[in-house]
Amino acid sequence: MVFTGSRPAPTHVIAHLSDMHLIAGDGLLHGHIDTRAQLRKVLERIEQSGERFDALVLSGDLTEFGDPEAYALLRELLEPVAARLGVPTIMTGGNHDERGALARELYGVDTDEPQDTVTMVRGLRLIDVDTALPGFHHGGLSDAQYDWLANELAAPAEHGTILVMHHPPVTYRSPLMQLLDFDDVERLRAVLEGSDVRAILSGHLHVTTFGTLGTIPVFVAGGVSYVDDAGAPRELLMGVDGPQSWNLIEVHADQVVGTVVPVEQHKTWPALNEAVVEYVATLPEAERRAALSTKR
Ligand SMILES: [Fe+2]
Ligand SMILES: [Fe+2]
Numbered sequence: 001m002v003f004t005g006s007r008p009a010p011t012h013v014i015a016h017l018s019d020m021h022l023i024a025g026d027g028l029l030h031g032h033i034d035t036r037a038q039l040r041k042v043l044e045r046i047e048q049s050g051e052r053f054d055a056l057v058l059s060g061d062l063t064e065f066g067d068p069e070a071y072a073l074l075r076e077l078l079e080p081v082a083a084r085l086g087v088p089t090i091m092t093g094g095n096h097d098e099r100g101a102l103a104r105e106l107y108g109v110d111t112d113e114p115q116d117t118v119t120m121v122r123g124l125r126l127i128d129v130d131t132a133l134p135g136f137h138h139g140g141l142s143d144a145q146y147d148w149l150a151n152e153l154a155a156p157a158e159h160g161t162i163l164v165m166h167h168p169p170v171t172y173r174s175p176l177m178q179l180l181d182f183d184d185v186e187r188l189r190a191v192l193e194g195s196d197v198r199a200i201l202s203g204h205l206h207v208t209t210f211g212t213l214g215t216i217p218v219f220v221a222g223g224v225s226y227v228d229d230a231g232a233p234r235e236l237l238m239g240v241d242g243p244q245s246w247n248l249i250e251v252h253a254d255q256v257v258g259t260v261v262p263v264e265q266h267k268t269w270p271a272l273n274e275a276v277v278e279y280v281a282t283l284p285e286a287e288r289r290a291a292l293s294t295k296r
Helices: 035-048 068-085 099-107 143-152 185-192 274-282 285-293
Strands: 012-017 055-058 089-091 117-121 124-129 161-165 197-202 209-213 216-220 245-251 256-262
Touching: 012 035, 035 068, 055 068, 055 124, 068 089, 068 099, 089 124, 124 143, 143 185, 185 209, 197 245, 197 256, 216 256, 274 285
Parallel strands: 012 055, 055 089, 124 161, 161 197, 197 216
Antiparallel strands: 012 245, 117 124, 209 216, 245 256
């Protein structure tokens, strides 16, 4: 028997991945990471999870060098999975991406302009803005992008908006990463104030972290490729081969919930006695809490 849950199901479920830093060919990222294998593992877990996803969000640093071959590899790995799940993919650029190659390979348009998009999924609006500034590793938006975003947000969507941007508008502990962060948090805060934006999904930091921009929660997905050692002295920037992860974002009518999912499948066991679980499943819903929650 399958539990349906005592709370209403989320209206939308999003798989939020970031910083895959794909390298075409046989090279290893930083000499350590097989980026193709890492993305494959994530996509396998997403498909095996049994979740009914509404969208796959990739929040930038899709590739390490921004070369066409790496974007082709991304499509090769991603498109069959998205097709089987029947979901749209929202892919925004990061500082390691190159706008021209990204636009040509992923969007089929020959331009160096940012590919900012709006995707409607059953009343939930997903907007992604490319915060990568050509020639730099820190992030920002042009005047035109701010205007475009304000215009898109002028009318609310039925279930509100999720904003996707590579550089998170929050302050991370690393002084080095602060030199490479989003350049005008106040301006973005002003544009989003009073809008229907319910959450911001970001990456770039290679660590799972959370913050707020005004009253809007910011969910930063840890890297699919490698992770920053958040336990190291803050003046260092140390890569770790693990614990890579992605975020399961559940949008409810009244809240947005983020859950970190490790890329690696670690050892598992039934954390609740299986006979108890089976027994509780046979009970009417009104009796389940008492049956499972009462201490014995
Ligand atoms: Fe990155
Ligand atoms: Fe980045």
